[in-house]
Amino acid sequence: ETGVTQSPTHLIKTRGQQVTLRCSSQSGHNTVSWYQQALGQGPQFIFQYYREEENGRGNFPPRFSGLQFPNYSSELNVNALELDDSALYLCASSRDRGLAGELFFGEGSRLTVL
Amino acid sequence: KQEVTQIPAALSVPEGENLVLNCSFTDSAIYNLQWFRQDPGKGLTSLLLIQSSQREQTSGRLNASLDKSSGRSTLYIAASQPGDSATYLCAVSSILMDTGRRALTFGSGTRLQVQP
Numbered sequence: 001e002t003g004v005t006q007s008p009t010h011l012i013k014t015r016g017q018q019v020t021l022r023c024s025s026q027s028g029h030n031t032v033s034w035y036q037q038a039l040g041q042g043p044q045f046i047f048q049y050y051r052e053e054e055n056g057r058g059n060f061p062p063r064f065s066g067l068q069f070p071n072y073s074s075e076l077n078v079n080a081l082e083l084d085d086s087a088l089y090l091c092a093s094s095r096d097r098g099l100a101g102e103l104f105f106g107e108g109s110r111l112t113v114l
Numbered sequence: 115k116q117e118v119t120q121i122p123a124a125l126s127v128p129e130g131e132n133l134v135l136n137c138s139f140t141d142s143a144i145y146n147l148q149w150f151r152q153d154p155g156k157g158l159t160s161l162l163l164i165q166s167s168q169r170e171q172t173s174g175r176l177n178a179s180l181d182k183s184s185g186r187s188t189l190y191i192a193a194s195q196p197g198d199s200a201t202y203l204c205a206v207s208s209i210l211m212d213t214g215r216r217a218l219t220f221g222s223g224t225r226l227q228v229q230p
Contacts, residue, residue, distance in 0.1 A: 004157075033218065042118070042203055042220030043158070056216045090157055103148065103218075105157035 003027060004093050006106035013081050014114050021076045021109045025093030032074040033103070034066060035090040043090055049074055078111075086113045116141045116208050120221035127194055128229050135189040135224045137204035142185050145207040145216070149178050149189050152201045152223070161202075162189070194228045201225045 003026035013019050025032050031050045035043035048056035049068035063079040072093070078085055088110050092103040117140045127133055137147070146165045150158040162171045162178040164187070170179040177190040187204060201223040210217045 035218075035220075040222070042120075042205075042222045045217045045219065048216075058210065058217050088155075092158075102160050102163050103158075104160065105150075107157045110155075 004091065004104050004106035006089075006091055006109050008109055009107065010110045010112075012112045012114060015081055015083060017081050017113075018077065018079045019081060019111060021078075021089050021091075021111075022073065023076070023091035023093075023106060024073045025091075026104050029093035029095055029104070030072050031094045031096060032068055032072065033092050033094075034074070034076045035092070036060075036085075037088040037090060037108070039087075046076065081113045083113050086111060116206065116210065116217075116219045118204060118206055118219050118221040120202075120204060120224050122224055123222065124225040124227075126227040126229060129194060129196060131194050131228075132190070132192050133194055133226075135191070135202050135226070137187040137189070137221055139185045139187075139206045139208075139219070141208055142182050143208055144182065147178075147180055147187050147204060147206050149176075149187075150203045150205065152203060154201075158203065194226075196228045196230045199226055199228050 005024045007022050033048035034046040037043040045058035046060050052068045065077045068074045088108045090108045092105045094101045094103050119138045121136045148163045149161045152158050164171050164180040175192040180187045203223040205218050205220040
């Protein structure tokens with residue numbers, strides 16, 4: 001157990017809908033990053049938040065957005081869902097803002113878009 | 115553009131064998147490299163973290179090496195056990211040229227099966 005919790009664990013949406021995924025970081029960690037993992041692939045970095053500000057982003061369109069709260073928990077929001085958004089969404093927390101420290105992952109939220 | 119490749123994609127070995135998993139990356143300007151384990155349908159567990167200034171890290175039966183200049187890392191697993199069966203992923207932390215910001219780039223993983 002890493003202490004990183006994600007919710008919901010599974011959800012089904014239809015194309016065009018919006019979804020919000022949540023992540024509670026491990027105690028003492030101020031940095032949260034989000035990843036999309038398609039079946040059989042490695043995770044793809046979406047973005048990272050440090051002290052409530054985005055400070056790193058991968059090649060994802062603006063309809064992928066996020067928030068980090070004062071308690072360092074985080075949300076990932078995806079608007080205008082597409083079929084290809086179906087994936088396991090993972091969040092990870094760390095003490096280091098520069099992606100130089102060890103990452104602790106949650107179990108993920110599996111999103112299916114119909 | 116940073117690209118991470120892991121070879122082989124899948125590996126099946128009998129229990130007790132020593133084995134090596136390979137990871138290569140195209141941009142050697144990395145901050146660190148991490149090896150993770152992922153069980154089916156689960157999140158990732160960090161195994162070893164090697165900073166760019168380091169050559170190797172060890173934890174129990176695991177040893178990871180890093181050759182930044184050649185863009186390679188290996189994960190050595192000694193005396194493999196059925197409980198080691200999982201997917202092993204490597205990831206590098208570097209600056210993405212097209213965004214100018216730090217990001218973590220993963221390989222697609224090596225799926226390991228250790229036969230009892």
